[in-house]
Every structure is written in structure tokens, then in C-alpha cells.
Amino acid sequence: EVQLVESGGDLVQPGGSLRLSCAVSGFTVSYNYMSWVRRAPGKGLEWVSILYRSGSAYYAESVKGRFTISRDNSENTLYLQMNSVRVEDTAVYYCARVEIGWYVFGDWGQGTLVTVSS
Amino acid sequence: DIQMTQSPSTLSASVGDRVTITCRASQSISTWLAWYQQKPGKAPELLIYKASRLEYGVPSRFSGSGSGTEFTLTISSLQPDDFATYYCQQYNNYSYTFGQGTKLEIK
Secondary structure, three states, rough: OOOOEEEOOOOOOOOOOEEEEEEEEOOHHHHOEEEEEOOOOOOOOEEEEEEOOOOEEOOOOOOOOOEEEEEEOOOOOEEEEOOOOOOOOOOEEEEEEEEEOOOOOEEEEEOEEEEEEE | OOEEEEEOOOEEOOOOOOOOEEEEOOOOOOOOOEEEOOOOOOOEEEEEEOOEEEEOOOOOOEEEEEEOEEEEEEEEOHHHHHOOOEEEEEEEEOOOEOOEEEEEEEE
């Protein structure tokens, strides 16, 4: 059974840092395309970042230079390092598996809430 | 970046109705378009990919069409479980964009 379980969401002050984790079971993270998507309160979905099998990573303009996506193959876990966070980064963050060849988000975690506030 | 615009933002309908949601891309995306359903407190679920291909396990009352810049999601006969928020999503050149969402409400 495929499972993606996010953790690490918390209350953080503007300018601070936070690392989100996504523990995966049922498939191998390093063999897949993995992504982070967020939904701010009262807003729609926003793609944040993607990590391809090759190790290449891409980011939305809104987080470029502040967030870093990575994986730990031994732990089968995806990460999102969030630095210099802003109030507008407040959202539920979902990790998702991207269907190779179709570029859609096929499997999702339940999400973890990040609140940026002083 | 490619912008995705959904309409309407909110749609009120009754069980049994046929409804259509539209998604427009700011430039051509061929058929690299997907549709998702999201219910409160839950993760989104993939319904349609490549504009018109039904995801495994999704009821056949859902269908998608379109290419280039204009796309539609149609629900042929609304069921109580279908009242939710729907999003389109495009892929182009290593970047992904969602529409702003359409909330489907019970009339």
C-alpha cells in the first residue's frame, strides 16, 4: 500500500527556518519524481517544488532561493528545507508523487500545517 | 510562467445536474492538463490526466476535454459525493501551475 506521511509543520517566526519531512512507504522515492504542493488558508493549490529521479530540482518563483527539496534514499524520505520564511508561506504542505510521463500528482500525503507568524 | 484561469469560481447545482467547469491557459499547453477534486480537510485526488484520460477508479460520470488553451471538466449527473472544490493543473517546461479552483456547492 502506498503511503506518504508528512511531518515537521509548526509555528515559526518570519525569517526563521523549518524542515518538512515526507516518509514514504509502498514505493521508492529515488525511483520516482517527488513534489511539494501547498494550500494557503482560503486560497487554492500552489505547486512549490519537484525533485526528479536524476536529482534535478525545480522551484516556483515564490520560493526560489529560500526553499530546498532533497531526499534521503536510505530513509525513503523526501524533505523540504524552508529558510527565510514569510507570512505568505503559511499553508498546509502536501508531498506528492508525480506520475512519470504524465506530469500529474497521483499520490498525496495528508499534509502538514506551517504557520508563519510573530 | 503559464497562468491558469478557472471559471466559474463558485457553482451552485443540484443532484442529477450536468455541470461544466472551464480552465483556460495563458498559452498553449497541448493536452498537458489534469483535473483534481479536493474535499475539506483532505488531500486532492486526481480525476483526469492528459486532458481527457480518466484516472483508474474515477467514476465515468467525470469527463475532460480540450487542447491548446481551453479545457473543460464535465460531470454528467451530479452525485452527493461530488460537492467539493475542483482544480485544473498544467505542466510545461519543468513548471506546474494550478487554477484558482471552482467550488461546487449544493443549490
